[in-house]
Amino acid sequence: MVDSLVEDSINEFNPKKVIFNKSMPKNFEFIINNTDLLFVLTRNNSIYPNSINNMVSKIFTTKEPTCVNLDILAEGLRIMGIDILNIIDIKKQPVNTVNIAKVNPSSTITYVEIHPLAFIEIMLNDSDFLNRNKHTLYLLRDANFIILKALFSRINGYDVNICKGNSQKSHLLSHLDLRLSNYIMALYNFNYKKSSFLNNFSDMSKDKYLSWSDDFKAGSYKQNSDIESKRPIFRKVVSK
Secondary structure, three states: OHHHHHOOOOOOOOHHHOEEEOOOOOOOEEEEOOOOEEEEEEEOOOOOOOOOEEEEEEEEOEOOOEEEEHHHHHHHHHHHOOOEEEEEEEOOOOOOEEEEEEEOOOOEEEEEEEOHHHHHHHHHOOOOHHHHHOOEEEEEOOOOHHHHHHHOOEEOOEEEEEEOOOOOOOOOOOHHHHHHHHHHHHHOOOOHHHHHHHEOOOOOOHHHOOOOOOOOHHHOOOOOOOOHHHOOHHHHHHHO
16 A cells, blocks of 8 residues: 555654665575566656656566576676666665665676665655666566656656656657666566566556556545545655
């Protein structure tokens, strides 16, 4: 639930007390669950201080839990010619602790485990966020598209709308499509049959990908007729 993800930690978070734990084990592995969103983001070429800025998302969900080894992933990225990848694992964990694992044999991978509130304060408010975003793959735990939109509703003080994209070039292979496709192939060690099988595109439930839904599971919005009250509690917290 969105409210439980945020409200039980909002009073505990203190930017001055955040601990960056860089002593994560070597040969590190992480799990991608079938309730998670794996996605990349891009923005248009203009920033509008007095308006809402659109960022386009591309999302992958897996049919079953899968394990990824950072060392194997780094070798795959090297073969593909990808030098840098940031993996941001946004999850419910101690709000003042950020865990970091780094692999740097030939392709530099930085894997970060971070609580949503810490992610907002530390990363979304960083002036260099948009530059880092070009090399970032996000993993949002136990989430759907509504939660994703709420999490990224403000970046560097600007209002942001995460959208699905509908440009005149939507029928062409975009840089964003290509980036996510390459990341997925590297995650699953260039096994096309496996990555194709795990792609949950045809079977996912509507609450995973709709922007707003009246039958959204787990009670993640308040049951009122007013449109604003249907926005997730999380959005109200992060938008301040």
